Amino acid sequence: MSYLEEVAAPLRGPRRLREDMLAELGDGFEEAVADGVEHGLSREQAVERASADFGSPDIVAAAMQRELETAQARRTAWTLVVALPAMTILWDLLGGDGDPGLAVTVLARLTDAASAAAFTAAALVLTGRLERRAASACGALGFCAIGVALGCSAAIAALAEPSDTPSALPFLVLASAAGTVWVSASALRALLVGAVRRRT
Amino acid sequence: MDADGIHGQLDTLILATLRRGEAHGYAIIGALRERSGEQLDLPSGTVYPALRRLERAGHVAGKWTQAGGRRRRVYELTEQGRSALEKGREDWLALRRVMTAVLDA
Numbered sequence: 468m469s470y471l472e473e474v475a476a477p478l479r480g481p482r483r484l485r486e487d488m489l490a491e492l493g494d495g496f497e498e499a500v501a502d503g504v505e506h507g508l509s510r511e512q513a514v515e516r517a518s519a520d521f522g523s524p525d526i527v528a529a530a531m532q533r534e535l536e537t538a539q540a541r542r543t544a545w546t547l548v549v550a551l552p553a554m555t556i557l558w559d560l561l562g563g564d565g566d567p568g569l570a571v572t573v574l575a576r577l578t579d580a581a582s583a584a585a586f587t588a589a590a591l592v593l594t595g596r597l598e599r600r601a602a603s604a605c606g607a608l609g610f611c612a613i614g615v616a617l618g619c620s621a622a623i624a625a626l627a628e629p630s631d632t633p634s635a636l637p638f639l640v641l642a643s644a645a646g647t648v649w650v651s652a653s654a655l656r657a658l659l660v661g662a663v664r665r666r667t
Numbered sequence: 668m669d670a671d672g673i674h675g676q677l678d679t680l681i682l683a684t685l686r687r688g689e690a691h692g693y694a695i696i697g698a699l700r701e702r703s704g705e706q707l708d709l710p711s712g713t714v715y716p717a718l719r720r721l722e723r724a725g726h727v728a729g730k731w732t733q734a735g736g737r738r739r740r741v742y743e744l745t746e747q748g749r750s751a752l753e754k755g756r757e758d759w760l761a762l763r764r765v766m767t768a769v770l771d772a
Binding site: 520521522523526 | 691
């Protein structure tokens with residue numbers, strides 16, 4: 468395996484940034500090799516010397532992974548900051564305005580609280596106030612918010628009278644399903660990227 | 668001096684190599700090696716992720732260029748980076764004064 472492949476192997480995170488960083492490292496490595504050849508080394512010797520100079524692939528990969536983790540955390544944070552309030556607002560606007568009863572109100576507020584917690588963590592990540600394990604935090608809280616929302620929605624559906632059903636329900640369900648898939652996919656990516664550090 | 672000995676100072680050193688103008692990663696590595704009189708024993712591959720970190724912090728601005736058939740990502744110091752460099756320099760001088768005062772007392 469070449470030096471660049473060894474650095475690349477454990478890296479996880481946004482594909483464009485990953486490829487961009489690896490391209491830059493690869494260009495630098497080739498320049499170091501060319502430098503060695505220019506100074507009279509064989510290509511093999513020059514590659515060996517450049518590998519020694521650049522340092523253990525583990526160390527370089529770990530430093531790159533930190534950048535990828537930060538980038539993924541920001542992406543997932545943006546998803547949470549946009550998608551969670553959008554879903555909350557949609558339900559508030561279109562969810563009907565009759566009194567749904569105490570149980571349903573409590574469940575609905577629980578969903579709002581879970582969304583608000585994930586939203587707050589995401590906002591802290593985006594403003595740079597939460598950096599340590601930001602990707603894992605965004606991933607875990609994103610999943611929690613979605614899990615609580617799904618659980619509460621199922622309970623509400625079981626409790627609510629058919630007459631309470633808002634007319635926009637099919638649209639709300641469809642929009643929430645799309646939001647759920649979007650948030651879940653992004654949260655999953657954040658958890659996977661955040662987990663790389665523990666393995667390396 | 669190994670990388671641990673300059674832990675936390677690498678960012679300042681990289682910023683210092685850009686004080687006189689833009690440079691790409693390999694030139695920065697060369698400048699660090701040369702200006703330290705080959706005393707800086709650093710896994711030079713870590714300079715690349717350090718540059719990305721500095722870019723994210725707004726201390727340098729990077730862009731891909733094409734020169735002589737070679738693609739390079741060059742970096743230049745931003746105003747914010749200039750201030751960070753000045754602060755890093757002052758912090759280092761203060762630390763050095765304290766160390767010297769205590770060690771030589």
